[in-house]
Amino acid sequence: MSVIARKSLVPAIKHTWSIQRPLLAQCKAPVQSAALVSNFMKQDNEHSLMPASVCQKSTSLIHTRWNSSSTATSTESKEQGSKYSATTKKIVLGLAKAMGYYSTGSTAIKASHSLYNTCAQQMELNKDFYIKECNLPDNFQSWFSVTQLHVWMLMVHLRAEGQGKLYIQELVNRFFEDAEARIRDHGISQQKVINSYIKDLLAQFHGGVVAYDEGMCKDDPVLAAALWRNLFAISSNNATDLALVVQYIRRELQALEKYGGENLNAGIVKFDKPDVTFV
Template sequence: MSMTLRVSRTLSRVPTRTLVRLYASQPPEAAEKKDKGPTTLVHPPSPPLEYDRHRSPISSLSKNPWVIRAVKAIAPFMGYYSKTTTAIRETRPMYAKCGERLEQETDFLYKECALPPTYQTWFQFTLLHVLILTARLRALPPDDSRTYQAELINHFFLDIEHRMRAVLGPKVPERIVKGYLNEMRDQWRGGGVAFDLGIIDTDATLAGMIWRNLFASRGAPPPPPSSSSSNSSLQDGKERRVLLASAQDIELPSSLYKFVVHVRRELKRLEGISDEDIKLGHIGEWGAVSSIQAPEGAVDYEAWQATGQTIRTGGKQAAASG
């Protein structure tokens, strides 16, 4: 199975069944205010019950052997084992593992990476894991691939809307929700194209995608001044001021390195899982980005390139070669 060949075939995203069509087909009404999405979230709200992996105890009725036998008898006639229903059912726990990743790495993201504790951070970090999983689902047989991708993205947008409403409150106008969902849809599409290009291209390309989306282009130089202001500055003999990098900017390459290795390591791990297990929702457990040790200095980097290990830890980690 070659995931790279499947990834390069098409960059268009599979449309979701209902949610994205409903909201994405209409432009935002509040065009005068270019909202970037909710930004006041300190701690992401709890996911809806269907994405909570800590389910409530099973009722005694569901343990009744007669009830179990009756359900099994009528399930085939209710379409329970159809391809679409199976995809809906099995992609739910797949997505639940993606949606909870931020909670598992809060300290790393907010402290080491200095990312703001906002809704946008949750969205971009979750999107990265959804895109990794989507790349693996794209390697399934064509019919299964389309169905599983569509249902995974549908779960993603259902969770997006749930958390968004939890942030904005119950009285938020529907036009505001539609506008934010349009923004999330555009970021999903654009991020997906850049991600596909990154995983089939170099590490620098993949790091650029992560830098632009998750880190919001942190440390990017300001836009150059207009030609008229530049000429007047030269005529006045004034030197242009060069802004020094902040401490966060200095640590940024190390953080991007960890994310690039994380993406390629998880793609390799998922590639080793059989199609049948993937279709049953058995995707294993995600590795932690924070567990990756970045090389320190040229000697350590050369050792990592040759062996996949860093000198200071000796720990094996996936090589991030393009």
Template sequence: MASKSCATCLRALHRQSRLIPQRASRLTASRAFTAIAARHLDLNPGQNAAPRSSIPPVDPERAEGRAKPPASKLPSINAAQALRKVTGRATETYTAYGATELLYKECALQADYSIPQAGKDDQEMPKTEAGEDLGIGKGWWLTETGLQPTFSTWSQVTMLHMYLIAARFRCFPTLSQTQTWQQHLLDHFFYDAENRMMVNHNMHARGTRNKYLKDLFIQWRGLLAAYDEGIYKGDAVLAAAIWRNVFKANENVDIKALAQIVSYMRRALKGLDSMPDETLMSVDLQFGSPKDEANVVAMKSKMMDLPFEKAPGKDLPPIKKA
């Protein structure tokens, strides 16, 4: 009885041994493409067979290494393409940071000023009638407009030029690109503004600086809306926005200088609009001066010779009698 059971076991083991090489080869082939031993790959699928996983169907030549797959199906190519997309966005950020820094410096240069007494304890810093620290500066904005070389004048003139560039950024192909470039331009301004507070105005208390920076941000948001409205509604509305922001609603403002700034802004926006994106991104940009608009402002309008009742525009509402 024992011998029969041993003979039966031997025959069973002999039959199973014949199947081992085939099963091993199938297991080896499957594990060459996946780490899951239970997954089975058909080494000779039909021509129209759909893949059962993200791995494309393979044929015996590919499995044995006698043929190379198309380049578009190589995982390394797909990974490189995905990496290029990611690094493209990162490169956009670095490009925007460096380019907007140079663009910002061109904006900040227009009404730049310095205070020789800054940082010197033995010298008293001069003040304006309003109590602002008074510095020295040159250029059309500080010599021809009646504006004083102060921090507030510098910040308003700088933000006016930043508005011109930010308006051009809105024409970029994508919203994300516009937001990236606008944000970097604004960041450069606030970094420089805080640095000037410490170096030129001895403002070392962080809480005080934060208060002024918050006010500057509120002014920037209001300035965007005011200049946008002026560009859309006309020169009179734009002149009023410049008068409120740059000239602090001064009643003794030089009307000729104000008109030159209006003409200057419109000419700058027209020039920026005709500039290709690549030129702007390469920082091939330099602002002119409102002084060049003197001849345009001095020209007599044709409507000045028209009778008042024939002038274009809406009639004024009748005056109500008390």
């Protein structure tokens, strides 16, 4: 190209760049850039150094590249959404089971916390009945006796389950862990003294379980006698209180039958309030 020809192109180049620069500066995305370039090519084709056909091909190429990029991004997002394949999930679950996370023992431990908490809350939830109606003193021993009664009822229900023995053991573990924590909350910190208390409570627990089992299998007078020795011995109750608790036990043992394996595995169980009148 001659010097004269090059000089004649300079004004056109400057004019074209003066139009392109502010337009391109506003571009914030490839689609916007393509649209602006396309409009520019249509409106100022006479100033362009490229033929219109070339401009159209260039615009088409920009759109094609952007669409390809969008498709790739979308595909990548979908791949990230399904990051783990069914095979990977199966392997991970298999490893979890191998490590004991879904084992019967692990499930029993997790469920026992919820099951026990339901038993431990009964004294607080029904204070009006046990403290006011039955005249039990509001102290640690009353809490232990009422909680033991509900733990025993749940034990009776768990005996019929396939892995009931394991669940019962974990339930009793939670009971005595809580009992020890409550002893410490009363200001007793010497381990020797705590061990002595736990030993006495354990003997009381085993004696109560045997007595309640006998009363359940025999008749209401035998069950009432077990309640007298294990629950009401420290109170000035009367025969009506004994009869109301016997009625409550019979009703709740029957109600617990609706809580099957899935509920127990999830730690779901419920006790209703004791009645203050005979039904």
